[in-house]
Amino acid sequence: MNRFSYKTTNPEYISQQTQLGQMCGSKQLFRDRYEVLRILGKGGFGITYLAKNAVLPGNSLCVIKQLCVKVTSHQSWQRACDRFEKEAKILGKLGSHSQIPLLLDYFQENGEFYLVQEYVQGCTLAQEVRRTGPKNETAVKQFLQELLPVLQYIHKHHVIHRDxxxxxxxxxQHDGRVVLIDFGAVKEQLVDTCENSINKTAFIGTMGFAPPEQFSLRPVYASDIYALGMTCLYLLTGKSPLEFDYDADTGEICWQKEVNISNNFVQVLGKMVKIPLCERFQTADDAIAALSKESLQTLTNCLTTQNLKNQTITTEDPQVYIPPVARTANAIRKWRARLKETKSHN
Known part of the structure; x- marks a missing residue:
């Protein structure tokens, strides 16, 4: 195939016509190494395959992502290669994080770009909700506590996930960790090299989960926070963003009556999914701080609404194990007592 010839971005065409698609399910090896097993997913910018490395011991599984780019000149092809090389190296650095798939290889062949990544066996959060129903506040808070540091990490590497x-x-499946997959950064960089005007204005992201500035092709770090907030609403309700009613005046989705969560957590999620960028959390650090403050406030409220007389746990006996929550509660009690004593002396 002439690498500067016309190439469609239709994934159905890719799966039927390209070398990788034709090898799917056969014993023939791609690049003398990868046995392509089946299609994992299709999208507007390419197709993802499950494969195994037939050269390594154990035939370890991996994911091959084929990215489709239309170029018609040597200059645009070289520009696409340079951008792909740059973005792939960034993904390689990000893969050192335990919640991001490891990049195993990247290359271009016959006018197509490929990423080979670690295969993470498990199910998506969308599959979980469809199978077991919406999650409660505690579970969603735990999810946020796991994912916000991942956003913090990728943003410090100057990467916006976008999807x-x-x-x-x-x-x-093996250890229960939540893994973030399918970065949109490489797709966006490659789309920018296309000579086709439609491709140049292609939107990278998903309707409903992406905020307005992303539709204007101007994503920022806070765009990922918005998408994460929308994901939390999905986990709490089982509804995609497009299923919620919208306020005709502000454009904000009407979600508060759909959930059963504390007022403090409503405030945190509300600031994550604000339509005006200036009213949203600007960084993952801001969201982490707000979530930590919300958790501490919830604990304090629990302590002040219970009759704690004769229930105080003491730490005087070193032989008694004090759970972390109880230690925190004791610390709060002592702090409040010192504050009250200080005020009485003033």
């Missing part, structure tokens, strides 16, 4: 949603979050 956070339940389908791109996997619960690893």
């Amino acid at each position: 956070i949603k339940p389908q791109n979050l996997l619960h690893c």
